[in-house]
Amino acid sequence: MILFLLFLNVITSARGRSDQQICSNSTCGGLKIRYPFRLKGDPPNCGDHNYELTCSSNKTFLLFQSSEYFVKQIFYYLRVIQVVDAGLLRNSCSLPLKSFSPNSILGSEYYRLIYGSFFCLVNCSRKIKHFDYQLVPCLSKNDSYVYASFGYFVSNLAPSCSFLYMLPTSTYSNQLDLFQTYREGFLLQWPVDGLSAFQIIKHCLRDSAWTFDYYFRRNNTFSLIPAIFFAETSIPVCLIEFYVNRLFGLTIAVIIVIEIVLNITVLAVLGRFVFAPLILCIFLAHKFWRNWASTDAVEKFLQAHQSLTPTRYAYSEIIAITRHFKEQLGKGGFGSVYKGEVAIGNFVAVKMLGSNPKCNGDEFISEVSTIGRIRHVNVVRLVGYCSERSKRAVIYEYMQNGSLDKHIFSSDGTPKHCFTWEKLKEIAIGVARGIHYLHHGCDMTILHFDIKPQNILLDENFTPKVSDFGLAKLLPKGTQRSFS
Numbered sequence: 001m002i003l004f005l006l007f008l009n010v011i012t013s014a015r016g017r018s019d020q021q022i023c024s025n026s027t028c029g030g031l032k033i034r035y036p037f038r039l040k041g042d043p044p045n046c047g048d049h050n051y052e053l054t055c056s057s058n059k060t061f062l063l064f065q066s067s068e069y070f071v072k073q074i075f076y077y078l079r080v081i082q083v084v085d086a087g088l089l090r091n092s093c094s095l096p097l098k099s100f101s102p103n104s105i106l107g108s109e110y111y112r113l114i115y116g117s118f119f120c121l122v123n124c125s126r127k128i129k130h131f132d133y134q135l136v137p138c139l140s141k142n143d144s145y146v147y148a149s150f151g152y153f154v155s156n157l158a159p160s161c162s163f164l165y166m167l168p169t170s171t172y173s174n175q176l177d178l179f180q181t182y183r184e185g186f187l188l189q190w191p192v193d194g195l196s197a198f199q200i201i202k203h204c205l206r207d208s209a210w211t212f213d214y215y216f217r218r219n220n221t222f223s224l225i226p227a228i229f230f231a232e233t234s235i236p237v238c239l240i241e242f243y244v245n246r247l248f249g250l251t252i253a254v255i256i257v258i259e260i261v262l263n264i265t266v267l268a269v270l271g272r273f274v275f276a277p278l279i280l281c282i283f284l285a286h287k288f289w290r291n292w293a294s295t296d297a298v299e300k301f302l303q304a305h306q307s308l309t310p311t312r313y314a315y316s317e318i319i320a321i322t323r324h325f326k327e328q329l330g331k332g333g334f335g336s337v338y339k340g341e342v343a344i345g346n347f348v349a350v351k352m353l354g355s356n357p358k359c360n361g362d363e364f365i366s367e368v369s370t371i372g373r374i375r376h377v378n379v380v381r382l383v384g385y386c387s388e389r390s391k392r393a394v395i396y397e398y399m400q401n402g403s404l405d406k407h408i409f410s411s412d413g414t415p416k417h418c419f420t421w422e423k424l425k426e427i428a429i430g431v432a433r434g435i436h437y438l439h440h441g442c443d444m445t446i447l448h449f450d451i452k453p454q455n456i457l458l459d460e461n462f463t464p465k466v467s468d469f470g471l472a473k474l475l476p477k478g479t480q481r482s483f484s
Contacts, residue, residue, distance in 0.1 A: 028055035031071065036190065050110050051190065061086065064111065064188075067098040072185055080114065084185035085167060093138030095121070096182070099165045111188040118168050119182065120149045124161040133158070148182075208234045225270065232263055310372055311384035315391045322350050330403070332454075332468070339398065347398035348383050352391075364392045370446050370469040378434030380457055380467040396467065400460045405453035423462065430464040431456055438466070445475040 026033040026042060033039050038047025040054045053071060054061045060071040062083055069083035087097035101118075121136070124145045132149055139146035146164070149157070157163065168186040212231035236256040313321070321340035329337045335353045342348055353364050364387070371382045371394075386393040401407070404427065407418045419427070431451070438446040448466065455468040 028053070028060045029058040031060050031074065033060070033074075034076070037074070065098075067100075070185075078189075079191075080187050080189050081111075082170070082185050082187055084183060088183055093136075095139070096165050096167055100167050109191075111190055113168055114187050114189050118166055120157075120166050121164040122147050122149055122157060122161040123164050124158060126160050128158055128161070130158075204235050208232070228266065229263065232259060232266070235259060310382050313384050313386045313393075313395065315386055315388040315393075318350060318352075318386050318391075318393050318395075321348065321395075325352075340395070342383065342395075349396045349398050351394045351396065353393060364394070367394045367469050367472075370472045370474060374438070374442065374446075376434060376437045376441065377463065378430045378465055379437065380465040399457035399465065399467075401458035401462055403454050404456040404458060404464065407458070408453060419462075427456075427458075427462070427464045431466065434464070434466040447473045447475065449473065 026039045028039060033053060034047075036048040037051045037053055038049070040052055052063075054063065062069045062071050062081070064083070068086040070086050070089055071081060071083055073082045075081070085096035085098065085100070088094055121139075122133075124133075124147060125143060127135075127145055128147060133147040134149075136146045136148055147161070167182055169182060170184060170187050208231045211234045212227045236259045318340075319325075321342055322338045323340075325336075325338045327339040329339050329349060331337070332351075335351050338350045338352065340348045340350045351367075364385075368382070368385055371380065372385075375381070380399070381397045382394060383397055384395040386395075408416055408424075410416050435448065435451065438448060446469075448469065449471040450468060451466070455466065457465045457467045459465065
């Protein structure tokens with residue numbers, strides 16, 4: 001990029017394009033004066049005569065629209081000059097030399113107002129209590145009150161007030177004395193139509209270096225990335241702001257294309273070699289932590305309840321029992337159920353929990369801790385379980401006739417009439433006995449929380465058995481609680 005810009009400079013020099021002579025910097029009161037500005041009395045070929053400044057009593061002044069302004073600061077890299085009405089410097093309580101309205105700047109081809117808010121000084125015949133009016137005590141007298149007011153529409157003035165002066169300011173806060181903000185002055189920006197192509201390139205490169213330095217000095221881990229990005233994008237943005245001849249306009253277009261391609265390349269490289277691996281590492285770490293936390297909680301529970309839990313199977317045994325999960329009996333919200341055989345003719349139902357992302361170990365613990373201690377004709381019996389890292393399963397006795405809902409509802413949800421009223425009554429009483437046993441027949445009160453036809457299983461004699469204790473809760477015996 002730098003070589004390309006230097007090559008452009010050689011071309012413009014060969015065409016005989018002469019840059020305006022920039023003399024050595026002048027100073028006044030510690031303020032550096034350089035192109036396009038000049039001090040009055042400098043050699044004629046130094047600076048631009050339209051931007052002439054005056055040094056008086058070691059202070060720099062600007063004559064603008066027939067009024068004198070004190071120059072507080074010049075920001076060359078932003079092409080901004082901060083000025084204050086000279087009348088406000090006469091004493092601690094003085095009025096400006098000239099009223100400055102929004103229309104005052106429209107006729108100027110050398111400066112434009114930026115970041116401007118306007119304030120009025122108004123004279124009122126009586127006191128006003130309003131947050132937009134702040135009293136200026138040093139200018140107020142008997143029956144004459146001077147206020148500083150935000151806004152520049154005369155129609156907004158109070159009926160008892162008359163307009164005195166108007167000035168722009170670069171800051172505004174209700175917490176500060178509005179009159180004092182006048183002393184901060186306002187900001188003017190100058191155009192750069194007179195600069196040559198090489199001067200514009202130097203300016204933009206200097207602005208890019210300043211941008212990189214600004215972001216890189218933030219001293220955080222990723223400060224280098226935004227520093228490179230903003231420094232690179234500042235060059236085309238800077239060049240767009242300048243209007244040069246058509247030949248250099250084509251050059252700007254080429255530079256913008258180069259910058260766009262460069263930035264896309266940088267983002268692609270960062271995304272491929274930085275962000276993508278970082279996101280993948282975070283995802284894998286999060287997944288590993290969840291699995292580890294879940295496995296750790298399950299193992300602690302199993303070690304604490306070894307005397308209550310049934311037979312523990314390895315995952316390889318589960319594969320053999322289900323014949324590689326050959327026959328699926330059903331699928332629920334927390335896992336799938338498969339038919340298995342632990343011995344010849346001894347069939348079981350294996351409910352797999354580990355492959356479901358919703359399972360974090362809580363349902364497994366709930367199933368084993370509740371149904372593992374139950375022995376009742378109307379509650380399904382837990383034969384065993386498996387807990388091997390993320391693979392978890394609970395093994396029930398096999399119910400030949402499946403769940404109750406398949407016998408009382410058809411596939412479209414309409415009622416079926418497979419049972420007589422007498423048989424339905426027996427099933428209902430059996431379910432009630434199972435629930436009564438859970439509430440009062442165990443060492444701990446067990447609340448099922450999910451009684452429905454899908455969770456009532458039927459054996460070969462259509463004896464009902466309560467199953468699926470994934471939402472069950474254990475309470476101390478005799479605990480009285482109400483649940484909605």
